[in-house]
Amino acid sequence: MADHRSTSSPAGLRVRFAGQAGKCLLAAMLLLGSAFATAASAASAAAGTPIHNTVTMSYVQGGSTLTGTASTSFVVDQLVDVTTTWQDAKPVQAAAGSAAQTLLFRVTNPGNGNDSYKLVPTALPASGSDFAVDQCQLFLDQDHNGIRSANDPEYVPGSNDPVLAAGDHMDVFVLCALPATANDGTFAQVRLAATSNTFSGTPGSAKPSAGIPGMNVVVGMSSGSSSSNGTYQASSVSYQFTSTQRVTDKSGGSVATSGSHILYTLIVTADGGSAIGRNLVVTNPMPEHTTYVPGSLTLDSASLGDSNTDSDAGDFNITATNAISVRLGNVPGSASPHTITFEVTIN
Known part of the structure; x- marks a missing residue:
């Protein structure tokens, strides 16, 4: 597998290798071990990195100190x-x-x-x-x-x-x-x-x-x-939409005549699907021969402003001409119904 070499000094130190199969197995084990080490190694050695090792031995013989060295080297295989x-x-x-x-x-x-x-x-x-x-x-x-x-x-x-x-x-x-x-x-x-x-x-x-x-x-x-x-x-989601009206005349009755008020109630109901309808907007143009009553727009009983300079979800005659618009945002299929109301006057 890897390129292994050894040298020895004249002092007699020898380095012995196993057979070629043993060297291949050793190289594979060393490489796998280095690749999966954590605390013991900061990073795996790159393929082609040379690994050199030198050992030195000294001993005394007949009053003389003798030394010897031996070196081995190989190149890291690719993992x-x-x-x-x-x-x-x-x-x-x-x-x-x-x-x-x-x-x-x-x-x-x-x-x-x-x-x-x-x-x-x-x-x-x-x-x-x-x-x-x-x-x-x-x-x-x-x-x-x-x-x-x-x-x-x-x-x-x-x-x-x-x-x-x-x-x-x-x-x-x-x-x-x-x-x-x-x-x-x-x-x-x-x-x-x-x-x-x-x-x-x-x-x-x-x-x-x-x-x-x-x-x-x-x-x-x-x-x-x-x-x-x-x-x-x-995933899917759909919505049911209903609109009802109630007329109130100037005398408190329900006669639809000039000057009478009409209260419109719009109800948006999700069908229970698993999806989310995004950027849901309800828009209702004013019926012909009627005039919007300023400040009458509500969402879930909370009053909404008519301009787009406030921070609420509604407006009149801004998002759409002569129409109320209410931005419900992202509405999942599991959401509770939303109720929108507004009033107009019969011209």
């Missing part, structure tokens, strides 16, 4: 290893029938030399009431910010396999499509596998001159291949 981890903190929610939904993975080179890796995504089969995704594509995080962007190239096996220095990593985006038949709250899994292009096999196995030019390689604990599963969750 081939890889780890793959799913980076999303929880299942990625997406609507049934949606395409190009993103999972984030990270491929890391824990070895001691440059290596490149082949990436393979696999949509795992559906189990029980869950579903399977399809149309999976891979994109490499070229700008290293963990956010999918137009600068990130699509991965093409054998063409742009990620090349990682020792200790470096590459984030990988896996984009898949959910079937239209996926039920709300069910799950699907995708596996991303990364395999060293240099060498893979049983941990500790070795291959001469297969790594960095001139270097022998030893397989690390990952066997040179690693995979991790990411999870999608099919």
